[in-house]
Amino acid sequence: MRSFASDNYSGVHPEIMKAIMDANEDHMSSYGADPVSADAVELFRDIFGKQAQIFFLTTGTATNTLILRHLCKSWNSVICSEDAHINVDECGAPENMGIKLMLAETVNGKITVETIKPLVPSEADVHRAQPAVISITQNTELGTLYSVDEIKSICDFAHSKGLYVHMDGARIANAAAALGASFKEMTVDCGVDVLSFGGTKNGCMCAEAAVFITPEAGENFEYLRKQSMQLISKMRYVGAQFKALLTNELWKRNAAHSNTQARKLAEKAGAIEGVKITRPVEANGVFAIIPAHAVEKLQERFPFYVWDEQSGEVRWMTSWSTTDDDIDNFCAALTEII
Helix, strand or coil: CCCCCCCCHCCHHHHHHHHHHHHCCCCCCCCCCCCHHHHHHHHHHHCCCCCCEEEEEEHHHHHHHHHHHHHHCCCCCEEECCCCHHHHHHCCCHHHHCCCCEEEEEEEEEHHHHHHHHHCCCCCCCCEEEEEEEECCCCCCCCCCCCCHHHHHHHHHHHHHHCCEEEEECCCHHHHHCCCCCHHHHHCCCCCEEEEECCCCHHHCCCCEEECCCCCHCCCCHHHHHHHHCCCCCHHHHHHHHHCCCCHEEEEEEHHHHHHHHHHHHHHHHCCCCEECCCCCCCEEEECCHHHHHHHHHHHCCCCEEECCCCEEEEECCCCCCHHHHHHHHHHHHHHHC
């Protein structure tokens, strides 16, 4: 099966699979006290600073939710996009952990200082939840990218109000490759306090990391991770994935390929009569409207999601393993069905 539903439909990159198998030799200490995990942590610190606190987890939902739970008191709230993954796609996990979400209006999938301001009270009000965190997604759920300047602007405003900034970076590699920016330039240099660093959508098996760039923000997070059943006993297998991903810029090669394939898909599919590409292709997501009768027939051959039931807009995602043949076969089927 070849899929355009999500980049997490793809398999594990061979270099990462080899790293997992290499880590399978002999015995090693558990719960992260192994040399493979230690090496991976140092690679993260080479990027985000020696002060950064790094915690490995297995799912993006757990990473996002536990970070926000850690940063919030019971009376706090988190400001995010109305389209944010934490709001739409995590089955109420933040709310289940007692986190109130405040939804900011978006422009092309992005929140701005202007749309955030109405949700930040000018003074403390005992009758309403007090914002503690602004959460942004890079790249956004609509496939758009925050520029470095846009991230910095949000961070500057947040810090002026005493708020933390969290970045959901499930696809941060795609954003970095598309912008030609380093991870550091998009986070540390802008003032991001904590990052959910995604590996699973970029060639890993199940590897996510909570990266507390502002070290005091991560104080005692290890206890919440354990209490929330995310402390991995055989941590070396997650550490091995990140060690491979962050070595020799494998992350960049995977992400750049994925982004390139999305542009090819948009160009080829967009040339088919009856297909309308609805949004700019800035990373590895393609949004389109195709004739309604074609949707289910095409999904039978190439899984993908209907993004908006009302408008009929669909989403096609490419990955590190998407080939030119995949795109050619998909577009041939789309032409045939239409």
